[in-house]
Amino acid sequence: MVFFAWKGYEMKHIVIETEGLVKTYRRYRKKEGIRGSIASLWKREYEEKTAVNQVNLSVGEGEFLGLIGPNGAGKTTLIKMLTGIIAPTEGRIDVMGYYPNDLKNEFKKQYAVVMGQKSQLFFELTVNDTLRLFKEIYEIPESEYRKNRDYFVGLLGVQDLMDVQVRTLSLGERMKMELIVALLHQPKILFLDEPTIGLDAMAARQIRKFLREVNEEKGTTILLTSHYMEDIKALCRRTVVISHGIKLYDGSTDQLFEQYQKNRKVIVTFENPVGDIALKTDEIRLTGNEPYKKVYEAAIHRTGELFAELMRYNPKDILVEEEDLGAVVERIYHAGTDFQRTEDDCESDEMTEQNRNGKGGLS
Numbered sequence: 582m583v584f585f586a587w588k589g590y591e592m593k594h595i596v597i598e599t600e601g602l603v604k605t606y607r608r609y610r611k612k613e614g615i616r617g618s619i620a621s622l623w624k625r626e627y628e629e630k631t632a633v634n635q636v637n638l639s640v641g642e643g644e645f646l647g648l649i650g651p652n653g654a655g656k657t658t659l660i661k662m663l664t665g666i667i668a669p670t671e672g673r674i675d676v677m678g679y680y681p682n683d684l685k686n687e688f689k690k691q692y693a694v695v696m697g698q699k700s701q702l703f704f705e706l707t708v709n710d711t712l713r714l715f716k717e718i719y720e721i722p723e724s725e726y727r728k729n730r731d732y733f734v735g736l737l738g739v740q741d742l743m744d745v746q747v748r749t750l751s752l753g754e755r756m757k758m759e760l761i762v763a764l765l766h767q768p769k770i771l772f773l774d775e776p777t778i779g780l781d782a783m784a785a786r787q788i789r790k791f792l793r794e795v796n797e798e799k800g801t802t803i804l805l806t807s808h809y810m811e812d813i814k815a816l817c818r819r820t821v822v823i824s825h826g827i828k829l830y831d832g833s834t835d836q837l838f839e840q841y842q843k844n845r846k847v848i849v850t851f852e853n854p855v856g857d858i859a860l861k862t863d864e865i866r867l868t869g870n871e872p873y874k875k876v877y878e879a880a881i882h883r884t885g886e887l888f889a890e891l892m893r894y895n896p897k898d899i900l901v902e903e904e905d906l907g908a909v910v911e912r913i914y915h916a917g918t919d920f921q922r923t924e925d926d927c928e929s930d931e932m933t934e935q936n937r938n939g940k941g942g943l944s
């Protein structure tokens with residue numbers, strides 16, 4: 582694989598380091614139907630799935646790192662290894678001087694993990710009681726607890742929700758509470774797996790603002806996975822892209838989008854029904870066509886032209902979204918293999934070596 586050096590970041594004290602990290606799962610496979618069930622009583626068939634494959638990663642203290650990749654890329658598996666939930670199959674892993682899967686208490690007190698799809702709150706308790714419970718679990722002294730609670734509650738503006746039962750919170754409110762609970766003990770590293778999943782634009786924006794502030798003010802190292810390019814663009818100076826468990830890119834987020842994001846998604850709605858508005862170019866494609874709504878995929882440099890055309894139809898609203906992650910990942914993947922074919926020289930050898938050392942760039 583190929584690599585270009587990324588000079589945009591000076592690595593400070595390293596808090597996460599992996600070398601040749603591999604996780605292979607073994608899962609049971611059963612053929613369909615009763616015959617399959619009976620056959621499996623005698624002979625069980627297993628398949629192996631390498632979810633994370635030879636990943637080298639170094640994360641400096643205070644970094645806000647994005648981790649992106651399509652479904653099944655291995656992001657959650659990587660986070661589970663970094664937080665000690667599962668042990669790696671191979672490779673070296675060091676998080677703040679610990680081997681995470683030893684699950685030492687001192688280690689567990691220094692990080693927090695928030696998974697958008699799983700809650701660690703107690704649904705029957707009120708928010709206040711839930712926070713108190715976590716104070717006890719993490720053995721946080723009273724004054725520190727009050728100071729941290731007031732700071733985070735104030736920052737997210739959720740003072741009015743402290744006495745309500747967790748089960749009555751909306752999705753966005755619940756995610757805010759998950760973040761407060763996770764940060765109460767002032768962890769050095771915060772792992773976030775899809776924290777804005779399912780949230781409306783307003784709640785997602787508030788959470789992004791909050792996370793930026795926590796990273797800047799408290800110096801918390803944050804590792805964020807998200808399917809939303811907006812999250813990554815707004816928050817992470819550096820991004821790692823993985824696909825099929827392999828690290829494809831490790832470097833500047835700006836550079837990633839400049840080089841590999843070619844299109845924008847444009848969604849336009851109308852008061853009155855409108856027929857086809859197709860532009861005669863491959864660079865602006867109509868991908869959704871309903872009487873009151875059209876969806877386009879347009880090359881970034883041609884969006885102006887598209888807007889001009891749409892304005893002629895008196896649109897109610899025009900929304901511009903980032904391109905889907907899958908297309909960007911595919912482009913990175915092909916860029917890597919094309920480059921490898923044409924520039925098989927000393928420079929790329931040297932770069933590949935640097936990449937093995939986990940120092941960043943297209944791998």
Ligand SMILES: Nc1ncnc2c1ncn2[C@@H]1O[C@H](COP(=O)(O)OP(=O)(O)OP(=O)(O)O)[C@@H](O)[C@H]1O
Nearest residue numbers: 606607608630632651652653654655656657658659
């Ligand atoms: N416990 C498990 N046993 C067997 N295979 C697993 C297990 N957990 C995950 N996998 C497989 O490993 C691969 C990586 O899964 P993982 O959940 O890490 O991906 P992901 O990048 O987080 O995906 P998503 O974005 O969909 O959450 C997938 O192919 C998945 O089916």
